[in-house]
Amino acid sequence: MLDDSYMGYSVSVGEMNKAPLYFTGAPRFNHTGQVVLFKQGDKSWTVAQRLNGHQIGSYFGAELCSVDINSDYNTDFLLVGAPLFYQPQEKREGQIYVYTMTDEMQLKNELSVTVPSMGRFGTTITSLADLNGDGLRDIAVGAPLEDDNRGAVYIYLGDKRKGIRSTFSQRIMGQEIKSGLRFFGQAIDGKIDLGNDGLPDIAVGSHGMAVVLRSRPVFNVMAHLSFQPEEISTEKIDCPIKTDETLPMVTLKVCFEMAETTKSKAGAMNSGLNISYTLNVDPVRQTHYRGFFGTDKKARNHTNTYELREENTCFNYSIHMLKCVTDTLSPIIIKLNFSQVESENTNAILNVDSKRQAVVEVPFEKQCAKNDTCIAELEVDFSFLTPTLLVAEDNYFNVSIKLSNHGDDSYNTSLKMYHPPGLSLSKMTVKEATRQILHSCNDLQGVLDKTVCSVSLPVYRSRSAATFLTSFFILNNYKWNDTISMTIMGHSDNTNTNRTNSLTKSIRVQLEIKMAVTVEDSSTTYLNFTAEDAAEDVPKRIETIYKIANPGLRAFPVDVSLSFPTKLENNFEMTNYNVSVQQSKTQCNIADNASADCSPEKYCKIIRCDTFILDKESDVEVKLSAHVQFRDLKERIKNIDFLKKYTGDSVEVKFKSSINVGYDTQRYVLDSRKQANKYGSTKEKSHETGSPKDNDLTMKESEVQVELIILPNQHLIILTGTGLGLLLLLIITIIMCKMGCFKRKRFYTEEEEENALQAYPESTPAPTNGLINQPETEDKSDQLSEDKMLLDDGEAGDSTPLADTKEGLE
Known part of the structure; x- marks a missing residue:
């Protein structure tokens, strides 16, 4: 052993089958600490086992305590303290190790115990006398630096298998004992009865003071629940309607049985044991509660406090329930929980091992025809x-x-x-x-x-x-x-x-x-034929494009058929017709069977296309293309009525075609709602007829307006107009001649008038026009003025010759 290992820092003795054992601690051995077990041989002590610490500086072995747990004079456990063992994450300082002594006198690690404290837990470890009356020794562990060096003592109850229980049963703070205590728990002893009351006491040392802790008698308390009657009658339970009516359920009897586990002397107990208990009806249910105390439907819990002094104490409670209880199969559970009410004057202690609850199940009666076996049908x-x-x-x-x-x-x-x-x-x-x-x-x-x-x-x-x-x-x-x-x-x-x-x-x-059938705007809606077309004798092309749209999310097979006339009135006919399905390789052929509305006798054709799949969110186009013309158009224009050659003529033909989209009506149902405008407007278009068929989403009609226009004969109109104009002019001319409109009126100048007067002397006989000779002495100017007036009267329509006028003036 090394010199600086502090061998002998702590010692403890034990016994195994009357063989003495010696334990010693070396807390600084190899910086981790060590505990050495010695056993006595024939002539000397030998090392039987070495226990090594695991954490550097933990001071493993600083405190040792051998424990004879059942007082049979055999050492059962060794408790080793490591007061400087440190757990930084949990901020814990100090730990004790519990070792079991095997039959081979070897120590086996059984348990490690620590507390949430930084007070050097495990500085002191002491074996105590039986405190709770279970026949096993208990342990006290000191933590003198806890609570800012005020100190604390932890009491652990003995355990026959592990030595001590893993959690403490009591924590005694030095500050609670007396204010000013320091390093409380630095030394502990508790093997004798200092108060002469039959109960062991504990002496605890602190800085400059020792404290004696008196033990108190410990009692076991058992609770019992019983009820009357033995079953809940279901005769009056019914739920025709919701009701708040209540029924008595059972009478509950609660009893407490108290017995002391310690061996205190008579008179040691000067007061009773205060307990608080709570009764709960149907505690598991969160809704639809079935029982309550008294008539208060919300009183599912009942709490009471009582001081127990007698060995048996009982209470009776009446429990009611609603008339409408839906669950009459599972029993009603009544649960009791109780605990001790501690105060400064508390003299007795409730044993921690007491079962602090009681449960009873109250069943409902069963109404079965054959004993207790219910047979449902x-x-x-x-x-x-x-x-x-x-x-x-x-x-x-x-x-x-x-x-x-x-x-x-x-x-x-x-x-x-x-x-x-x-x-x-x-x-x-x-x-x-x-x-x-x-x-x-x-x-x-x-x-x-x-x-x-x-x-x-x-x-x-x-x-x-x-x-x-x-x-x-x-x-x-x-x-x-x-x-x-x-x-x-x-x-x-x-x-x-x-x-x-x-x-x-x-x-x-x-x-x-979902399906929408529409006619494309690019379809032919109007055609006209004129005399020029008759001269060329070339038919015109017509195209009708139907769009079949599937806006839905499901593909389905469809059958397409088109019907259209090949001949109409006024010798209008269709030739070279063809039906094709775009975006598909579907073949279309003339149908063998006709319908009542469309038959060869009526010059009507039906084209049916092979079945194809209309994919989801897609559309296909079915195009009808053909050549159309008016047959014998030249002959018709040639034989037109004479009058219509001047006025012109026109003929209108309405060419209608329709498409019918079929599907398996046993398997599919067409959505009756209007389809989205994505595949065509819902408004009627000019080339759609708006017939009742349009109300059927599987049918659509298209109409093409065809006109034959015969214009007036312009050459004939010109010639006829010219001839008639000349004839009219001739007639007007003759009439005007008859009226004398074309006789010329001469106007003479002044010089010509003078010459004329000079040519007729005064003795000359009057001319044949009857003019009278005027005297030469008359003023010529007056004569010219009068002649002018006569000329003006001639312009007014008087056709009298100038000579006659002069004669009249004379």
């Missing part, structure tokens, strides 16, 4: 409320279920529904019942094809019947078969008879699809 019937299961967005599938009990009370009754995983129970309501029925449905973890609903737990009464309306949410993305089967079973914990408590039914499944 459950019968299940159900029906689907729709002819098919429609798989659609946000859709529900409703089922009506009837459950009847023709036998005794049925316990833990439930409805088990087996269905495809694509159905998920949404809600379940009571439609009608013979009495109030409570139910609850729970999802089974990881189970998608089964739903379990509890019915009137725990008892479904005899001669009860209820009809439930169950609603299942339909998963749209589940892979549905053509039909599904559903099995509903009535289950209980009773023994059932041969009545039908299970039923299976099937129903056809239909899938909702």
Whole structure:
């Protein structure tokens, strides 16, 4: 042993089978500490075992305490203190190790004990006399630097297998004993009775002072619960409607039995044991409470404090319940908890090993026809409320279920529904019942094809019947078969008879699809034919494009057929027609069978295309293309009425075609709601007829307006107009000639008039026009003025010759 190991810093002695043992500690050995076990040989002491510490500086072995736990004169345990053992994360200082002494006189590590303290726990370890009366020695451990060097002592009760219990039973603070104490717990001893009361006392040393701690008598207290009557009568329990009426349930008797475990002398106990106890009815239930104290429905708990002095003390309590109790299967649990009420004058102590609670179960009576065996006779019937299961967005599938009990009370009754995983129970309501029925449905973890609903737990009464309306949410993305089967079973914990408590039914499944059929804007809506077209004798091309859209999330097969006329009135005909499906390799051919509305006799054709898949969120185009013309157009223009050659003529033909999109109506159902504008407006377009067929989302009609326009004959109009104009001019000219409009009126100048007067002398006979010779002496100017007036009168329409006018003037 090294010189600086402090060998002998602590020592303890023991005995094993009358062989003396010697323990010594070397807390600085190898900086971790060591404990050495010596046993006596024939002539000398030999080292039997060495125990090494594990933490540097922990001072392992600074305190040793050998313990004869059961007082049989054999050392059972060795307690080793390491007061400087440090746990930085938990801020704990000090630890004690408990070693068991084996039959081979070897120490075996059994337990390590520490407390949340920085007070050098384990500086002192002392074996005490039996404090609690269990026949085992107890241990006191000092922590003198705890609580800012005030100190503390920890009491550990003995344990036959581990030496001491892992948690302390009492913590005694030096500050609580006396103010000003320092290093309380630096030295401890507790093997004798200092007060002569039959109870061991403990002496604790501190800086400059020693304190004696007196022991108190320890009592075991046992609680007992009993009730009357032995069963709760269910005769008056009923739930036709919700009611607050109460019924007496049982009378509860609470008894406490007290016995001292220590061996105190008579008169050591000068006061009773104060306890506080609490009674709780149906403590596990969070709702639907079934019992309470007195008539206060909220009084589920009752607390009381009492000082026990007698060996047996009893109390009676009346417990009531509501008239409407749904659970009459599970017993009503009544639980009692009690503890000691400590005060400064407390003289007795409740043993920590006392069972501080009591529980009793109060059962309900069973009404069974045969002794205590209830035989329920459950019968299940159900029906689907729709002819098919429609798989659609946000859709529900409703089922009506009837459950009847023709036998005794049925316990833990439930409805088990087996269905495809694509159905998920949404809600379940009571439609009608013979009495109030409570139910609850729970999802089974990881189970998608089964739903379990509890019915009137725990008892479904005899001669009860209820009809439930169950609603299942339909998963749209589940892979549905053509039909599904559903099995509903009535289950209980009773023994059932041969009545039908299970039923299976099937129903056809239909899938909702979405489809919109529209006519594209690029389709031909108007054509016209003129005389120029007749000269060229070339037909015109017409195109009608139908779009079939699937805005839904489900693909489905479709059949497409188009019908259109090949001949119409006014010799209008269609040739070289062709139907093609875009985005698909589908073939289209003329149908063999005709319909009443479209037949070869009516010059009508039906084109049917092979079945193809209309993918989800996609569309396809079906195009009808053909050549159209008016047959014998030249001959028609040639033989036009004479009058219409001047006025012109026109003929209008309305060419109508229609498309019909078919699908499996047994498997699919078309959504009746209007489709999204993504695939075409819901408003009528100019080339859509708006006929009743448009109300059917699978049909659509298109109309093309065709006009034959014959313009007036311009050359004929010009020639006729010219001839008639010339004729009119001739007639007007003749009339004007007859009226003398073309006779010329001469106007003479002044010089010509003078010359004329000079040419006729005064003796000359009057001319043949009757003019009278005027005297030469008349003023010529007056004569010219008068001649001018006569000329003006001639312009007014007077056709009298100038000579006549002059004659008249004379």
